[in-house]
Amino acid sequence: MLHDILRAPSSSTHIWRGVALSLLSVVATLMFRLARSRLRQTSLWKIPGPPSVSFSTGNLLQMFNSGASKYHAQITQTYGRVIRLTGLLGESHLVISDTKALTNILLQGQGVFDTPEWVLEGNTRIIGPGLLSQGGVHHRRQRKMLQPFFSTKHMRSLVPLCHRVIHQALLQEKLADGPKEVELLDWLGRLALELIAQAGMGYTFDSLSPSSEEHEFDTALKEYMPTISSINFLLRLAPQASFWPSWLLRLGGTLLPSPMLHRMMSIADIIQKYSVQILKDKNALLAGGDDEFTHQLSEGKDIISVLMRANMTASGEDWLPDSEITGQMATFLIGGTDTTSSAIARTLLLLAHHPEAQERLRKEINDTFVSSGDSELDYDELADIAYLDAVCRETLRVYPPVNFAARECRADISVPLSEPVQTSGGAISSLFIPQGTNLLVDVGGVNRDPRIWGADAEEWRPERFLAPLPESVAEARIPGVLSNLMSFSGGPRSCIGFQFAQLEMKVALLHLVRAFRFSPSTKEIVWRYGVVTTPSVEGTDAVGTEMPIIVERI
Numbered sequence: 001m002l003h004d005i006l007r008a009p010s011s012s013t014h015i016w017r018g019v020a021l022s023l024l025s026v027v028a029t030l031m032f033r034l035a036r037s038r039l040r041q042t043s044l045w046k047i048p049g050p051p052s053v054s055f056s057t058g059n060l061l062q063m064f065n066s067g068a069s070k071y072h073a074q075i076t077q078t079y080g081r082v083i084r085l086t087g088l089l090g091e092s093h094l095v096i097s098d099t100k101a102l103t104n105i106l107l108q109g110q111g112v113f114d115t116p117e118w119v120l121e122g123n124t125r126i127i128g129p130g131l132l133s134q135g136g137v138h139h140r141r142q143r144k145m146l147q148p149f150f151s152t153k154h155m156r157s158l159v160p161l162c163h164r165v166i167h168q169a170l171l172q173e174k175l176a177d178g179p180k181e182v183e184l185l186d187w188l189g190r191l192a193l194e195l196i197a198q199a200g201m202g203y204t205f206d207s208l209s210p211s212s213e214e215h216e217f218d219t220a221l222k223e224y225m226p227t228i229s230s231i232n233f234l235l236r237l238a239p240q241a242s243f244w245p246s247w248l249l250r251l252g253g254t255l256l257p258s259p260m261l262h263r264m265m266s267i268a269d270i271i272q273k274y275s276v277q278i279l280k281d282k283n284a285l286l287a288g289g290d291d292e293f294t295h296q297l298s299e300g301k302d303i304i305s306v307l308m309r310a311n312m313t314a315s316g317e318d319w320l321p322d323s324e325i326t327g328q329m330a331t332f333l334i335g336g337t338d339t340t341s342s343a344i345a346r347t348l349l350l351l352a353h354h355p356e357a358q359e360r361l362r363k364e365i366n367d368t369f370v371s372s373g374d375s376e377l378d379y380d381e382l383a384d385i386a387y388l389d390a391v392c393r394e395t396l397r398v399y400p401p402v403n404f405a406a407r408e409c410r411a412d413i414s415v416p417l418s419e420p421v422q423t424s425g426g427a428i429s430s431l432f433i434p435q436g437t438n439l440l441v442d443v444g445g446v447n448r449d450p451r452i453w454g455a456d457a458e459e460w461r462p463e464r465f466l467a468p469l470p471e472s473v474a475e476a477r478i479p480g481v482l483s484n485l486m487s488f489s490g491g492p493r494s495c496i497g498f499q500f501a502q503l504e505m506k507v508a509l510l511h512l513v514r515a516f517r518f519s520p521s522t523k524e525i526v527w528r529y530g531v532v533t534t535p536s537v538e539g540t541d542a543v544g545t546e547m548p549i550i551v552e553r554i
């Protein structure tokens, strides 16, 4: 048919001829780019890795599905610290847990390794221009501007707010009696949402008041991670559409027969709608004068309020457009909600399965309250509860909520390895990474590496952090922003909220473990692998997340 169109003499077919030629040139360009990138990557073919199971999707379906944690553990065990996976149409991906290579990759600087274009483009379309969507110099500028809000000094000032929000949450009726089975994940999600909304934006969604119905925003946030994980493949095409206007992209998305993509589009709309509404409300407060502004929940000291106030007198490149402020809000809500609720949920479930650890933690918490003599603990008193710190670290080590950090190599480079890797072409002591290669920083691979942590690396044993760690841990020089762990990644793109996340975990566990005893429900909990690992009940649908647990007031 294409042949007929190209040969058709009639002038009425000129348009069709033009369309066909354009299509041909797009396909030819894509084929050329594909061939060039595959040729560039031939040096990676000798790297050990599982055989590809599909010409079109390689190993990606095995690696990125909700039950992939077993596959992930199996390939790490079989192929070691540098693994080649096959991606779309024969593309090579590297999964790396070699700490020397990771130090070079993560700390190298964003000129060489940065978040992949497809992730940045997808985030821009879904979240807006926040920290998770920016690369290179734009990212550095935003990061520098936001960093002071995540400093230890600022964290100290947030402790009273965290206590207050958690007390408010504990007044919620369904946790008041017991023993009874409670779906705790939803509650933890609302808690994490309120904490980041109040501390980061001086705003409340009121999602903790006893009478509040499930807010559409809570639902959207809860479904965000499972939904985005399930459209991973489509997002990889995002850079091809980077020049498309939003309306055309939306039309294309609507026409694609993918219910999960449609759900993602409505989640993005809901997040956008509320971010814009929050900014509008705050602008109204700001217009009411300084008094009104400082009477917000955060007394005007939250990140967004400070940015807005600075914006009033800013000019040139210091001035932030509304889209960047709302993009930042959406970034914090997405980056700081599911991750934290998943970490607290995991810790409580582990404590439910390890009653002796739960008792020990409760005793240490109660002893600290007695010796402090205060009704509330400050930042240093919290930090001094050694077992609480050990429980949080060990949970983040064995069960990191985020399994991978993604990077794309922007220039040909060789990185040194901690130990030689046996390839089909002989042993190599440095790894050549061609430009354009996608990498997965294997967070769990480092955190649970038996050669670093010992033979019991897979075991949850908080006591390991109360004694000196094996020398192999220091020798590994793990490049994580949280010492010895990769759970928050490392380098200029590491988790900016890592101190806040730990503060939230500690304050939540402090009050929950003091007031309630937790034991496992009879329902089997499975942890679904995705951008963030989330709990659900065995046999329920792919985006449903829940964690029933038995709660009893002490």
Ligand code: HEM
Residues within 6 Å of the ligand: 131, 132, 143, 196, 331, 332, 335, 336, 337, 339, 340, 343, 400, 401, 402, 404, 405, 406, 487, 488, 489, 490, 492, 493, 494, 495, 496, 497, 498, 500, 501
């Ligand atoms: C236990 C909870 C959390 C975990 C495990 C976690 C983990 C991570 C990881 C692994 C990354 C990717 C880093 C990379 O690509 O190298 C990240 C990025 C990020 N996280 Fe977290 N996170 C948590 C909580 C939070 C919280 C509470 C916030 C609050 C604002 C937050 C905000 C962010 C942001 C904005 C980024 C992007 C940083 C950038 O690109 O510069 N996270 N997080």
